[in-house]
Amino acid sequence: MAAERSTFAHAVRRAVRSVPAGRVTTYGRVAEAAGRPGAARAAGAVLRALPEGTNVPWWRVVDRRGEITIPRSGHADALQRALLEAEGVRLSDAGRIELERYGWSQHEGSDD
DNA sequence: CGTATGACGAGCC
DNA sequence: AGGCTCGCCATAC
Numbered sequence: 001m002a003a004e005r006s007t008f009a010h011a012v013r014r015a016v017r018s019v020p021a022g023r024v025t026t027y028g029r030v031a032e033a034a035g036r037p038g039a040a041r042a043a044g045a046v047l048r049a050l051p052e053g054t055n056v057p058w059w060r061v062v063d064r065r066g067e068i069t070i071p072r073s074g075h076a077d078a079l080q081r082a083l084l085e086a087e088g089v090r091l092s093d094a095g096r097i098e099l100e101r102y103g104w105s106q107h108e109g110s111d112d
Numbered sequence: 113c114g115t116a117t118g119a120c121g122a123g124c125c
Numbered sequence: 126a127g128g129c130t131c132g133c134c135a136t137a138c
Contacts, residue, residue, distance in 0.1 A: 008135065027120050031134085040120040042135040048119050049136090063120060070119045077119085094126085 011035055012046040015106070019060040022088045023104035024097055026064045033106050044069070059083040060104075066097035 011034035018033075019025050027040040027047075034043060047058040059080040063069045070077035081091060089102050 006135080031120085036134075038121080038132090039134045041118065041133065042120085044119040045117090045135060046119095058119080061119080064122085068119080080119090 008034055008036060009046045012043050013056045016056050016058060016061055019057060019104055024060050024062050024089060024102045025104050027061055028064055030061055062097055066099040067095060
């Protein structure tokens with residue numbers, strides 16, 4: 001069986017899994033939490049490689065502007081928005097999330 | 113082992 | 126606000 005050769009991917013998945021429902025974080029935060037500040041792009045690659053039946057709430061990760069950066073080519077972008085709204089996260093008409101309100105940091109324990 | 117790629121981020125206009 | 130360029134990093138080939 002394939003063992004975790006990439007500690008990075010493992011750390012990213014774990015970090016995303018720690019994001020509570022109704023909250024969102026950014027790729028940059030995830031990368032930082034994974035121990036690789038600046039590797040936001042690489043963090044996105046990890047989420048992008050996730051299987052369908054994953055236990056990782058990848059939809060709670062958006063870019064620093066609070067917007068979904070998944071290409072419109074597929075349906076994953078619409079799925080992310082739907083899942084977020086289902087959790088109570090409100091998106092603006094431009095499809096942007098208010099990070100000041102829904103943003104979550106690993107350091108923050110309270111939700112308010 | 114060098115090149116290309118991408119679900120990013122910061123800077124600029 | 127929105128759009129572009131450049132820099133960073135892990136992966137695929």
